[in-house]
Amino acid sequence: MTVRSDLVPARGGLSALWPRPTPDEGRLLLGLAALFVLFHFYQLANFALSIDDEFALLSRPASVWLGQGRFIPYLVERFLISRQVMPVVPTLLFGLGAVVGYLLLLRAWRLSGERLAALVCFPLFCAFPLWAHLLAFQSNTPSVGIGLAASGYAAWLFREMGEGPAGMPRLPGLGALLLAGAVAVGCYQSFVLVVAVGLALTILATALKAEERPAGALRRDIGRAGLTLLGILAVYLAIQRLMMVLVTAGSDDPQAPTDYILAYVQPGLLLDSPLAVIGTALGQAVAVYGGRAAAYGEAEPLFGVFSFAVAALVVAAGWRRQGGRGAVLAAAVVAVVLALPFAINLMNRGAMPTRSLFAAPVALAGLGLIGLTAAPLRLRRAGFVLAGAVLVTILVVNGRYDTNRALGQIHDQQIAAALGERLAQFVDPNRPRAGLSIYVSGGLPFVPPYPPVADTSIGASFFAWDNGNAARIVSYLRHLGYQVGGRSQIGPEEARRRDALFAQMPAWPALGAVRRLDEHTVLVKLAKPSPGGDQTASAPVEPPPFFRLSTAPRASWTVVNAVATPDPAGLLTVVAEADPQLVVRPVAPPALAACFRVVLRARLAVEKEDVVQLFYRVPGQADFSEEASVLSAIRPRADGGLSDVTLEVASPSGFVDAFRFDPVNSAQRIRLAELTLSCAAVEPR
Incomplete structure (x- = not known):
């Protein structure tokens, strides 16, 4: 009996580390799920390979994720979903993580009862157009959902531990907080900014909700947030290092290369030319928040109006609660929250790929939630009208992306079918299952109807990406069922013969664009190579200069x-x-x-x-x-x-x-x- 009675308090204390859902949250969950289906309907109802998915379908070691500093995708691919390129499932897992993370953030900000504002801001949180650039690569998608859930859990624990409710165990709570943050960062490094945004908004929500706070409480919360972020990074680095040692020491996984992620850690120019780097980062932030074409393909000024409006609503809420001092505090936090999603830019010459900027939607959704619930009533009403217009704009922008994606898929399937008919004439009727080795010269440009974002693969064609990448084209054809393969090593004589034949061949779709090299090898000339270019990877379309x-x-x-x-x-x-x-x-x-x-x-x-x-x-x-x-x-x-x-x-x-x-x-x-x-x-x- 003594042992049993001793265990009861321990169970009660550990159970406080997870919030029990309320009936209101259960009803809200149904609304959030319906909104997720509406705003991600295309991804749920359709399936198509996008750029890089063809490599994810190959039998490659999961340890490649560790080389990119992402141990959660490694664990997901190794033990849960070995190949994550499939219909419905990746997007649903992302949605589940987004809903859980959002509900936890509502708990952290004490906004669970604000159902209308929560519903209006949820599409900003999970369907803002910046997400499309990351979710285009399906192997990222389930882990991103985990990252959102872990980020929300970290913010909720931060709020609970700050208020010190009875029953919250300090040491287990701190361990859970640091581990949750490390898990989020282990999903994708940019989640460190999502966690930072969540903590900053939690501090803001706490300050605006409280009628009176002890002197120094704000400084204490800011200090706690800074130490928490440092602790999260330390735990993340320790887990990442441990995973690298354990995995690369095994016999079934090769050494995980780290060149990819190290390419984004280049602080040298920040030291040499800080103003240039900061200016570039500010330029990208203005493009994202201002709705410029550089971030969305076409200019969307309504995004800029909304970004300014939610900032103004939060400042008005600060004025309403605490007068001038509250307005100044709110303005300072708003500036920090809007800047945080671009903090990593300073480590990479001022700019990051669009797919890594998903902390910005979290920042806009959080500021919108706080502004639409705490600002004066008349301003809130105008804010809801503006938010409704923004949701329509989100549907329109994502619709443009989906149009490019759908037409790009049709483009590739039709070319693959036509190419398959040409290749069929070279198949030995006595060995119909024998594959052909093909050389591909050039690519076929695909011009989508809507302007794409410069660094996105949404709507890109496998026959045009990388200006004609033979490895991608062959891999794509194989996944469609065509028995073809590439050849990487040839002798000098065969290379000269190949190049001579390519020089004589017309480009696709001319009849002579597909020609036999030898018994098992076929040449495919999709376009004329550029002067001095690689015969296997050239195209008439010039890539955008960096x-x-x-x-x-x-x-x-x-x-x-x-x-x-x-x-x-x-x-x-x-x-x-x-x-x-x-x-x-x-x-x-x-x-x-x-x-x-x-x-x-x-x-x-x-x-x-x-x-x-x-x-x-x-x-x-x-x-x-x-x-x-x-x-x-x-x-x-x-x-x-x-x-x-x-x-x-x-x-x-x-x-x-x-x-x-x-x-x-x-x-x-x-x-x-x-x-x-x-x-x-x-x-x-």
Whole structure:
């Protein structure tokens, strides 16, 4: 009996670590579920492969997630869903996590009883267009749901422990809080910003709800939040390190490469040019909150109006509760909350991929909830009307994405079917199940009806992505049931024969675009290769540049051995000594460690015949060298005009974010009109 009575308090204390749902929350849950189905209906009712899904369907080790610093997707793929590319299930798991996380955040902010505001703001939380960029890759989707649930749980525990209710065990509560935050970050590193936003909004909600608080309570909460975030990161790093050691020590998983995630940790420019980095981060924040086309494909000014409106509602709520002091406090917290989703940008030259910015919808939803429940009544009514219009806009923007996605799928399926008919003529009737090896030259551009966001794969075609990626095309065809394969190693004689045949072949859809190389190998020419390009990965569509001299911050490029001055025509006049150099360090490049082909294009005029040269660096290379460069001849034009120069470099191990362009080698005067750098082919993310 003594043992039993001793265990009862322990059970009661640990049970306080999880909130029991109330009947009101049960009814609210049904409404949230209905809204999730409405706003994610296309993903629930349709299935299509998107870019990178074709690699996720292959038998690759789950340990690749550990190399990206995400131990939760590793555990999900290893022990729950071995291949997460499938209809319905990934999206439903995301929805379940979103609903649970949202309800926990409502508990943390003491807004569970505000049913109308909770329903209105939920689509902002789980269906804001930024989510589409991350959810396009289905292997991310279930883990993202876990991350939302864990983030909400962390915010609720933070509030409960701050108020110190009876029965909440301190040490287990702190352990659960740190572990929940670490689990969220282990789903996707950007969740550290979601947790930070949740804690900041919890502090704001606590301050606005309380009539009177002890002196120093706000400073105490801010200090607790900072220490909590540090503890979460420490626990995350410890778990990640432990998982790496355990998994890579096993015999069934290879060493998990970390180049991908390290490519996003580049704080050097922040130290060298902090104003440029901060300016780039602010520019991306303005694009997201202001509804600019750079973030959504087309401009959506209503998003900008709503972002300003929810900030104003929260400030008005602060004024209503605590006068001028409350308004100043609310404005400061609003600024912090809106800035937090872009904090990691400072570690990556000021910009991050759109798919990683999902803390911004959480921030807008949280500010909307607080503003629509705490501001003066007249302002709240106007806020609800505006929020309703924003929900319609969310449906419209996501509808554009879904249109691009649907038409891209039709484009690829029709090309695959037509290509399958051409390939069928080369199948041996005595061995109908024998596969064909194919070489693919070029890609087929797909122009979606609505403008896509620059760094998204939504609606992208497998026959156009990476400007024609043979590995993706072959993998896509295999998943559709075509018995084809790629060939990666050939001898010099066969390579010469292949290239000669490709040069003679017309491009798709001409009848001669598919041709036999030997008994088991077929050539497929989808488009004419660009001059000097890789025969297996070229296309007529130029990728968007990640560096453009005419618009780049001055701190991102340096002229060596020359004096550069702009002239009235907008050109850059370079008076060169021997060996002039233009050293480029792009402010917001793509993940160059995962890029294996970079194209430089320049327009310049020279006074005498010389050579242009492009130097690059690969991971582990300390300085530029002749071995890591490519050059070409350049001659002055008879009319004195500008010459177009194209240089292309390839590296199977990717690039370091620094390039050197030598426009000439001798002392002379050069006029440089433009210079761009583009990543023409990338590895799977």
